Amino acid sequence: MSSKPAIGFCGLGAMGFGMATHLVKQGYSVTGFDVYAPTLDKFKAAGGIPSTSLSESAKDKHFYVCMVATAQQAQAAIFGEDGIEKGLPKGATLLLCSTVPSAYATSVEKELKEIGRDDVYFIDAPVSGGAIRAADGTLSIMTGASPSAIEKGKWLLEELSAPSKLFIVEGGIGAGSNMKMVHQVLAAIQILAVSEAFGFAARLGLNGKDVREAVVGGRAWSWMFENRSVRTLKEDYFPGASAVTIILKDTGIITSMARLLNFPAPLCSIAEQVYLSSVDKGYGPNDDAGLVRLWSSEPVSNIQTEFSDEDKKAKLELVTNLLIGIHLCAAAESIAFAKHVGLPLPQLYELAVDAAGGSAMFKEFGAKMIPILEGERAENAEVLGSYLEGLKKAVEEAQNIKCPLYLGSGALNLMLQSGKNLDLATLLTLYTV
Amino acid sequence: MSSKPAIGFCGLGAMGFGMATHLVKQGYSVTGFDVYAPTLDKFKAAGGIPSTSLSESAKDKHFYVCMVATAQQAQAAIFGEDGIEKGLPKGATLLLCSTVPSAYATSVEKELKEIGRDDVYFIDAPVSGGAIRAADGTLSIMTGASPSAIEKGKWLLEELSAPSKLFIVEGGIGAGSNMKMVHQVLAAIQILAVSEAFGFAARLGLNGKDVREAVVGGRAWSWMFENRSVRTLKEDYFPGASAVTIILKDTGIITSMARLLNFPAPLCSIAEQVYLSSVDKGYGPNDDAGLVRLWSSEPVSNIQTEFSDEDKKAKLELVTNLLIGIHLCAAAESIAFAKHVGLPLPQLYELAVDAAGGSAMFKEFGAKMIPILEGERAENAEVLGSYLEGLKKAVEEAQNIKCPLYLGSGALNLMLQSGKNLDLATLLTLYTV
Structure with a gap:
């Protein structure tokens, strides 16, 4: 790539904040969403672009990371009225890094298809390692997706994980979870x-x-x-x-x-x-x-x-x-x-x-x-x-x-x-x- | 029998008090021991003969019921310095009605033998049914012992249990427990x-x-x-x-x-x-x-x-x-x-x-x-x-x-x-x- 792509990010908790600001430090333009306003101020101070709308945070972002706490939150964030899916451009890559039941990850893939968004390269990619490794970009990541989605998103998964800690798991969506x-x-x-x-x-x-x-x-x-x-x-x-x-x-x-x-x-x-x-x-x-x-x-x-x-x-x-x-x-x-x-x-x-x-x-x-x-x-x-x-x-x-x-x-x-x-x-x- | 035999009893708790006073009501002379003095007064008022010594309570008693709470208490009551065994006459029948591990019941049989008291007809006879049935003489009793011990003690087991609730379990000592x-x-x-x-x-x-x-x-x-x-x-x-x-x-x-x-x-x-x-x-x-x-x-x-x-x-x-x-x-x-x-x-x-x-x-x-x-x-x-x-x-x-x-x-x-x-x-x- 000639210039670094812009990245959307939602869920700036202990883990997400570290991940997002690590990407900022690596020179990416990162637009971050969180429901908690003081976190957005902190994110701005760390060089990120704060956003108070999920769909806005996803607009024109060919890469998006969702790092909310639960499947329920992910569902609202991705498919809600002002959800990420509404903003994502055609052919975008969406990483779900939250720890969710694999059945939920599978249901996201299915719902994207059902609403005519199977252009989205969806990647199931839960992480492990704690807030310090998140901020260092040295997380362990267990990821599963279609080969084409993995190909699209691999560079971003590599940015977030340690060299020997990116585990690409056979089995497609759900295997990482x-x-x-x-x-x-x-x-x-x-x-x-x-x-x-x-x-x-x-x-x-x-x-x-x-x-x-x-x-x-x-x-x-x-x-x-x-x-x-x-x-x-x-x-x-x-x-x-x-x-x-x-x-x-x-x-x-x-x-x-x-x-x-x-x-x-x-x-x-x-x-x-x-x-x-x-x-x-x-x-x-x-x-x-x-x-x-x-x-x-x-x-x-x-x-x-x-x-x-x-x-x-x-x-x-x-x-x-x-x-x-x-x-x-x-x-x-x-x-x-x-x-x-x-x-x-x-x-x-x-x-x-x-x-x-x-x-x-x-x-x-x-x-x-x-x-x-x-x-x-x-x-x-x-x-x-x-x-x-x-x-x-x-x-x-x-x-x-x-x-x-x-x-x-x-x-x-x-x-x-x-x-x-x-x-x-x-x-x-x-x-x- | 021409006259009703005297019975020794220790452990006058909720269950034991009911059982012992039921025997008194049936016309037996019952000598009862308990560590708690007010219970002995109550037992006397109910027609029993109170005793403050375990060996005394067992003296000349050809039938004895031990109804303490635990195996530990039973061990002290039977084999202690002033224990029941010290008082029991030759060929006496001893019922252990406490709920104890079967391994403990077996150990009592063994210890009686070791100390030269295998003249005692020992019966393992835990009970069930609560304080009301104890006082009515209608308990459930699960009992195991040698055939000769069962023969000796059966009338007493029958006095304490309901007609259809006396279960003689094959297998000797330990089977009842x-x-x-x-x-x-x-x-x-x-x-x-x-x-x-x-x-x-x-x-x-x-x-x-x-x-x-x-x-x-x-x-x-x-x-x-x-x-x-x-x-x-x-x-x-x-x-x-x-x-x-x-x-x-x-x-x-x-x-x-x-x-x-x-x-x-x-x-x-x-x-x-x-x-x-x-x-x-x-x-x-x-x-x-x-x-x-x-x-x-x-x-x-x-x-x-x-x-x-x-x-x-x-x-x-x-x-x-x-x-x-x-x-x-x-x-x-x-x-x-x-x-x-x-x-x-x-x-x-x-x-x-x-x-x-x-x-x-x-x-x-x-x-x-x-x-x-x-x-x-x-x-x-x-x-x-x-x-x-x-x-x-x-x-x-x-x-x-x-x-x-x-x-x-x-x-x-x-x-x-x-x-x-x-x-x-x-x-x-x-x-x-």
């Missing part, structure tokens, strides 16, 4: 697991700093634990960095798609109920690391530990066993769902192992689950009895001290459902009956 | 289901009285619903009739035995975590009907409904679908556990269908599950798709209105695990992998 969804299975479970582990530890009389030390870098490690625990230890929840309502929304996408597709998502469902309960308690706008308050009103970094080294080690082991058991089942739930929706499993692995859904258990056992689900090696399924026994001990001790373990008991029951000789293949069978 | 345990699987799930249904209904804008009317007598009926809903509508929780801590204790017996025996009990586990959470909120000593406060701070009988008849009917159907789905899975969890521990399934059915664990779904589908588990009719398993669809609708609407459904989502996931063509045999398979 499905990939994001199965990644979020890991996130939905592992975010609650952070608080469940800290809460259990607190009730065992362990200090949160010791817990972090025992988890980070070991087999109980998850990206979420390492990331969230910084805020847990500081009680940095108000508002922190990622509200409970955000992971609740993503969890709802998982469980509603699971219902639609007749797939069981037992751990995500358990997490969803706990998220809903925490919203009832007023925790919705707070950082999800603050869910530890469901277990402990005392800050976990204040807890005085008076155990011998040996006792402390044994109690910390209960906590790491809890996380290990949950993460193992989370890996099975995510990968089996990916298989169910027809995603390429090695791509999910490559994407998630090094992203917010990553965990030591996913890294080790995710790699072993894929050939089993692909029918290559079922006879070689690893026996997992030690994880079952470890989790049993944690759940038993929690019962003794009257500490709820929503995910821990849920994961234990999955393992128990797999029978005495628990192996990877049988665990996966629970999702693929 | 196992039978009580698998019955309590139904209770543990169906008690929480009452509040989950009323809570969901409240959030849908339904009045509790309409809910009761829609449930009682229909397919969503359970004994627990009919019984608890009277207190729900009156907010009779302080203390009401049955504390959360009681069902929590029974649920803990189920899940700890399930862990020990490698059996999955996913719905009981979910209920246990919610019971634990409610204890954290201070609801432990309150009636379990008060768990509805986890969903609604407004009394459910105060809720103003402003729907058309048609809308109201549709919303009530969501609530009954929820209960029907939960009760179906509860029946599977109970009966499959009974199979796992080797209990005679028709006896469980006969006992539970007409007791506190009863439900319309248990009545209908429990009868069909038994031949399947006994390998008689697996090819004839009924397809349950309509229950799956009904429960899906309830869970979907709950998600829309941000209402947690712990059991509803758990039951739905069990059904989804069973695959698209959900039938009874496949549902049961989830417990018998």
Whole structure:
């Protein structure tokens, strides 16, 4: 291209603002829409062109990015009376970067066709990575669309993502959203697991700093634990960095798609109920690391530990066993769902192992689950009895001290459902009956 | 017998006091022990002989009933320094009527042998039916022991139970406790289901009285619903009739035995975590009907409904679908556990269908599950798709209105695990992998 094309953008929230201003910094003329006026002023100050009309923001824009929060908002933004579609010129490229159910992304494609706008190159392109990477243009993007749409929009997807983090998913519209969804299975479970582990530890009389030390870098490690625990230890929840309502929304996408597709998502469902309960308690706008308050009103970094080294080690082991058991089942739930929706499993692995859904258990056992689900090696399924026994001990001790373990008991029951000789293949069978 | 034998009794709580004074009314000399002095005064006033020493209360008593609250208490009462065993004469009959893990009942038998007291005829005989039936001598009793012990103690078991409610369970010591345990699987799930249904209904804008009317007598009926809903509508929780801590204790017996025996009990586990959470909120000593406060701070009988008849009917159907789905899975969890521990399934059915664990779904589908588990009719398993669809609708609407459904989502996931063509045999398979 001789000169950089003008870009339309709507949804200037934490993520969208970073993405849009990154494009401004790269020398693009970006016209941005948001319903919140002060954000538009901030956007203008950052070099963007503010717009108070969606259709205006799309006028003459051959490239448009929609980064609103939900499918409902996207529907209004794209197809509303003053919607984006009304302004987009013929043959424009429209990126939907919001996290939405894949069924919604598919419905946008269908509706564009129905209203005679199949000239629009529509791209389903949910993102991941947080506000800092959004502003750096180094997001992870999971995208699916027709080959011609991908060809049109690839440069823009590349502007927004890190070089190795643009995942073009086979399967057309919906495939990107499905990939994001199965990644979020890991996130939905592992975010609650952070608080469940800290809460259990607190009730065992362990200090949160010791817990972090025992988890980070070991087999109980998850990206979420390492990331969230910084805020847990500081009680940095108000508002922190990622509200409970955000992971609740993503969890709802998982469980509603699971219902639609007749797939069981037992751990995500358990997490969803706990998220809903925490919203009832007023925790919705707070950082999800603050869910530890469901277990402990005392800050976990204040807890005085008076155990011998040996006792402390044994109690910390209960906590790491809890996380290990949950993460193992989370890996099975995510990968089996990916298989169910027809995603390429090695791509999910490559994407998630090094992203917010990553965990030591996913890294080790995710790699072993894929050939089993692909029918290559079922006879070689690893026996997992030690994880079952470890989790049993944690759940038993929690019962003794009257500490709820929503995910821990849920994961234990999955393992128990797999029978005495628990192996990877049988665990996966629970999702693929 | 020429004259009625003297009986020793310990544990004069709500149940034990009724049982002991019933025996007094029947003309027996009953020596009663309790740690709480005012209860002993009351027992004396009712014609009993109070005792402040366990061994004294057992002295020269050829028949003794232990009705303390927990296995821990029973262990101290029987084998403590001033324990019952110290006082019991040679060849005495000892009934343990507390609800305890079967593994504990077995351990009592073993310990009696080890200390050279295998002259004692020990009987494992947990009871059910509540304080009124205890005082009437019309309890349900599930009992297991050696044939000679049963022969010795049968007259006393008959004094305490209704004619058709004395269930002698094959299998010796532990079989009675196992039978009580698998019955309590139904209770543990169906008690929480009452509040989950009323809570969901409240959030849908339904009045509790309409809910009761829609449930009682229909397919969503359970004994627990009919019984608890009277207190729900009156907010009779302080203390009401049955504390959360009681069902929590029974649920803990189920899940700890399930862990020990490698059996999955996913719905009981979910209920246990919610019971634990409610204890954290201070609801432990309150009636379990008060768990509805986890969903609604407004009394459910105060809720103003402003729907058309048609809308109201549709919303009530969501609530009954929820209960029907939960009760179906509860029946599977109970009966499959009974199979796992080797209990005679028709006896469980006969006992539970007409007791506190009863439900319309248990009545209908429990009868069909038994031949399947006994390998008689697996090819004839009924397809349950309509229950799956009904429960899906309830869970979907709950998600829309941000209402947690712990059991509803758990039951739905069990059904989804069973695959698209959900039938009874496949549902049961989830417990018998």
